[in-house]
Amino acid sequence: MKKLFLFIAIITFSLTGTAQELTWHTDMAKASELSIKEKKPLLLFFTGSDWCGWCIRLQKEVLKTAEFEKWAKENVILVELDFPRRTPQDEAIKAQNYQMQNMFQVRGYPTIWFANPEKTEEGKMNLKGIGSTGYVAGGPKVWLDGASKIVANK
Template sequence: MKKIFLILLMTFGSLLVNAQKSKLTWHTNIDKAMAISNKEKKPLLLFFTGSDWCGWCIRLQKEVFYKKEFVKWAKDNVVLVELDFPRKKQLDPALQQQNYSLQSAFQVQGYPTVWFVNSETREGKTNFTQLGSTGYVAGGPEVWISGANQILTNNKKG
């Protein structure tokens, strides 16, 4: 009986450790995300979403962003930024202003929209280099990642 209990305990412990490893960090502060992006030399993935009302945004998250294939890909390739436009919850005014400013800068008119960008700050001004954009794509993580890789590959710095 003790052996069974010990085996179950070890199994659940390893599942918990694996669950912790598979979590992604979605930044909400663009300045912090840009600093990480520049340090790690990875582009930003800007996810414009209506988290509490946009059906396609929720579907993109469930079918792609929450899958282990995406988690591994994202950790290796991009710095994630969520730019949310909720209807039911209230964002901090500074965060709301940041999100609307970026929505305007990238001319986002529908959700979900995902932009891949590089950023640099010179003399206090931030410049974004747009690499490409996408949104919801049917077919799961493999299809979505393939399209994302195509955008990133076409814009590799030589």
């Protein structure tokens, strides 16, 4: 019995130990550099993580699924632009997120924009939006079909 328990524990640990979590960036400059380097568009997730019911639902039904994880690793660089009400947030991140919200004219949450960063000759970073979406009912397959069509326009 002890051997069986040990065997199950080892298998469970090895499966969870090798699983890689998705990296959600919060620094636009770093994410943009990575996007250019890897030749993948940015997925900009505008969310109210601690108060927005639809944001939480999108996370649960799509963004935290194995299907999304596989798709995201192959297709995009993830950026979370959070607008929490109760969770403390660094002032620099808060300012950056409001700047991005204004740039993309986000009026509600969740909103997801796909964008390609471009470096100018002066060394500044510009973002070219290629499409947006939000919560889409139907689970990860339906959401990913729509996102894949947007990313194909890059």
